[in-house]
Amino acid sequence: MVAKKSGRTSSARKKKSKNMPKQIAAAVVVIAAAVCVLIFGGGMAGPATSTTLAPLITDEHAFSMHVIDVGQADAILLSKDGKFALVDAGETMKPSEREARDKLFAYLDSLNVTRLEFLLLTHQDYDHIGSALDVLKKYEVGTVYDNGVVHTSATYEKLMTHILDQKIPYRVVAAGDVITSPWQGVTLEVLSPQKDLIMSGKNPDINENSVVIKAVYQNVSYLLTGDAEKKAEEAMLAAGEDLNADILKAGHHGSSTSSTQKFLNAVSPAVIVISLGEGNEYGHPHKEPLERFVQMTEHIYRTDMDGDVVVTTDGNVYSVVTRKAHIYENVIVPNQAAA
Numbered sequence: 001m002v003a004k005k006s007g008r009t010s011s012a013r014k015k016k017s018k019n020m021p022k023q024i025a026a027a028v029v030v031i032a033a034a035v036c037v038l039i040f041g042g043g044m045a046g047p048a049t050s051t052t053l054a055p056l057i058t059d060e061h062a063f064s065m066h067v068i069d070v071g072q073a074d075a076i077l078l079s080k081d082g083k084f085a086l087v088d089a090g091e092t093m094k095p096s097e098r099e100a101r102d103k104l105f106a107y108l109d110s111l112n113v114t115r116l117e118f119l120l121l122t123h124q125d126y127d128h129i130g131s132a133l134d135v136l137k138k139y140e141v142g143t144v145y146d147n148g149v150v151h152t153s154a155t156y157e158k159l160m161t162h163i164l165d166q167k168i169p170y171r172v173v174a175a176g177d178v179i180t181s182p183w184q185g186v187t188l189e190v191l192s193p194q195k196d197l198i199m200s201g202k203n204p205d206i207n208e209n210s211v212v213i214k215a216v217y218q219n220v221s222y223l224l225t226g227d228a229e230k231k232a233e234e235a236m237l238a239a240g241e242d243l244n245a246d247i248l249k250a251g252h253h254g255s256s257t258s259s260t261q262k263f264l265n266a267v268s269p270a271v272i273v274i275s276l277g278e279g280n281e282y283g284h285p286h287k288e289p290l291e292r293f294v295q296m297t298e299h300i301y302r303t304d305m306d307g308d309v310v311v312t313t314d315g316n317v318y319s320v321v322t323r324k325a326h327i328y329e330n331v332i333v334p335n336q337a338a339a
Helices: 099-110 132-138 154-165 229-239 260-266 286-295
Strands: 020-025 064-069 077-080 083-087 115-120 139-145 171-172 186-192 212-217 221-222 247-249 271-276 299-304 309-313 317-322
Touching: 064 212, 099 132, 115 132, 132 139, 132 154, 154 271, 186 229, 221 309, 229 260, 260 286, 271 309, 286 299
Parallel strands: 020 317, 083 115, 115 139, 139 171, 221 247, 247 271, 271 299
Antiparallel strands: 064 077, 064 309, 077 083, 186 212, 212 221, 309 317
16 A cells, blocks of 8 residues: 555545445644644644645534543543533553643643533543543533443542442443433444453453444444453454444554454444554554554554544544644554564
């Protein structure tokens, strides 16, 4: 495949779908760090400064997935019509620094977020829940969802105690459930974990039991996979889940434990976004999944290089906005070979 840099000729293409072909409307628009705010399909801080590969989506009712650059952690904001929800609120593994929390709060505050319709925690690892308690204390939250796995970390226990004490609505979700959508025209289906959880030995495996959701707005779909790994992917395939999606938030920060070829074939994504930290100690993203991603699409983004990544749709086409300049040749280079 021929690599293309941001700002060159349009790379719009058709994508196979069970509904209808969908065109990638915008490959990259750079968002420069600045004080001013550009409201774009739900919001993004900073003015657009570079040329686009295709037109931006400016539909006032557009639906956006904001993969926020919070380092080696996950925090994904969903937005439409001035309503917001958060999938994960992770913190890096250096809790004294609170770096991810500060980045997350700055991002939400730049969009004037005061309420989250829901907070979905895909699983109980610190890099996915480390800032959740702070989020609940700072913002009004409608409902908290998670996978129901019993976990004994102090972080999770404090979080659950706060939810109970403050009487915040809480619900466990599993495959087959539908999350009540706060946005007209958007559906939110849960594809994993299984009702009886995916087991590893005597105890449920945290990553494998990540909550996987599929968000669909008209003819465009997003698949958010948390840290789901091979067993979870196999379980979804075996259950016959409809995994086909235009936009994929890659599993487990681009680890070789996730994104198997069979799974990617079922998803057939046109856009892949990886949330990870620069120079992380795990070597994410690993070589094997990157090689598979390159075979699927040329629209691959990673927060350690691109910064915040926003994928917006009007229901028929979709666009990608990045905080930093997107250089394809750099993005597809792994941090190190998978162990």
